[in-house]
Amino acid sequence: MTAATPASASAPASVPAGACSPRARVTRSLLGWGVVAGPMYVTVTAAQVLTREGFDITRHPASLLANGGPGWIQIANLVLTGVMTLAAAVGMRRALRAGRGSTWGPRLVFLYGLGVVAAGIFRADPAFGFPAGTPDGPGPITWHGMLHFALGGVGFLGLIGACLVFARAYAAMGRRAWAAWSAATGLVFLAAFAGIASGPGNAVINLAFTAAVVLGYAWLTATSAHLMRQAT
Numbered sequence: 001m002t003a004a005t006p007a008s009a010s011a012p013a014s015v016p017a018g019a020c021s022p023r024a025r026v027t028r029s030l031l032g033w034g035v036v037a038g039p040m041y042v043t044v045t046a047a048q049v050l051t052r053e054g055f056d057i058t059r060h061p062a063s064l065l066a067n068g069g070p071g072w073i074q075i076a077n078l079v080l081t082g083v084m085t086l087a088a089a090v091g092m093r094r095a096l097r098a099g100r101g102s103t104w105g106p107r108l109v110f111l112y113g114l115g116v117v118a119a120g121i122f123r124a125d126p127a128f129g130f131p132a133g134t135p136d137g138p139g140p141i142t143w144h145g146m147l148h149f150a151l152g153g154v155g156f157l158g159l160i161g162a163c164l165v166f167a168r169a170y171a172a173m174g175r176r177a178w179a180a181w182s183a184a185t186g187l188v189f190l191a192a193f194a195g196i197a198s199g200p201g202n203a204v205i206n207l208a209f210t211a212a213v214v215l216g217y218a219w220l221t222a223t224s225a226h227l228m229r230q231a232t
Contacts, residue, residue, distance in 0.1 A: 027094040027231040034088025034109075034224025038217025041081040048074060054132045057210060058203035061196065063148065066123035068131035078120025082155075085113030088224050095227040101169030108162035109220070115155010122147035128201050137201070156193050159216050160186045166223065178226075185219040188212050 020028070048065045049057050055065065065074035089110035096102035125145035126134040163186030170179035192212035195205040 023094070024231045027091050028228045030087045030091025031095065031224045031228035031231065032091075033084040034091065035221050035228065037081050037084035037088065038214075038221045040084070041077060041217060042214055044073065044077040054130050056130075058206055059128050059201055060130045061124070061200045061206060062210065062213070063119060063124040063152070064127065064130050066120070067126045067134075071123065071131075075120045075123060079117050082113045082116030082118075082120060085116055085220065086110055088220065089113055091224070091231075092227055095231045099169070100172050101165050105162055105165045105169065108158045108165060111158030112155045112162060115152050115158060118151035119148055119155065122151065124148045138199075153193070153197065156189065159220075160190050160193070162186075163189070163216075163219060182219065182223075185215055189216050 045062050045065065048070070049055060049062070052065060052068075052070065062074070065071065066078070089106045089112075092109060093102070093106035096106065122144040125139050125142050125148075127137070127139040128134070129136045163182045167179045167182035167186065170176075170182060189212045192205075192209040195202075196209040198205070200206055200209075
């Protein structure tokens with residue numbers, strides 16, 4: 001993301017000013033999924049938080065919503081959100097043809113998308129009294145619960161890395177606000193992830209992690225929209 005990237009380059013000579021080439025249309029379409037991925041995830045998750053019996057956002061991570069009869073909703077939410085993020089990562093790579101951050105930024109976003117898909121396929125173990133009938137406190141650890149935590153964690157590290165890579169690229173371009181927001185998102189998410197990895201069930205930790213997830217998706221939405229406007 002330097003002066004050589006589409007974020008600051010003019011349209012190719014073969015494309016009239018203001019026109020959108022076929023390549024740009026595909027790129028913008030891919031990035032569009034990154035714009036809607038976060039709002040969809042947050043909306044669907046919030047609806048379940050408000051309606052699922054026994055769920056308490058101060059005690060239960062959102063991943064626990066994948067359990068119980070309606071658990072398929074959160075499973076589908078995670079998988080679809082992850083697939084949308086994968087599409088956005090491809091769009092980012094197409095938009096950032098060269099320059100700082102053009103390779104590893106999209107790769108790390110792609111890794112995040114894979115982690116979200118995996119978190120949906122391998123559901124978290126019931127715990128802390130959710131769903132109803134589950135003993136209070138951490139429950140037994142299953143193979144799919146272990147994979148959920150491990151692969152989801154790798155995905156989160158991908159998001160953190162992507163934010164920091166983009167922050168460095170934006171700083172090199174002199175875009176201080178974007179650099180600061182990207183860096184802050186990555187660092188806040190890192191701190192929140194470290195907290196939730198130490199053990200959920202604490203109200204402050206759960207709420208901080210929930211806020212960090214929303215912040216991360218806000219960053220993905222804004223970055224995808226920014227690159228979509230610049231795609232030529």
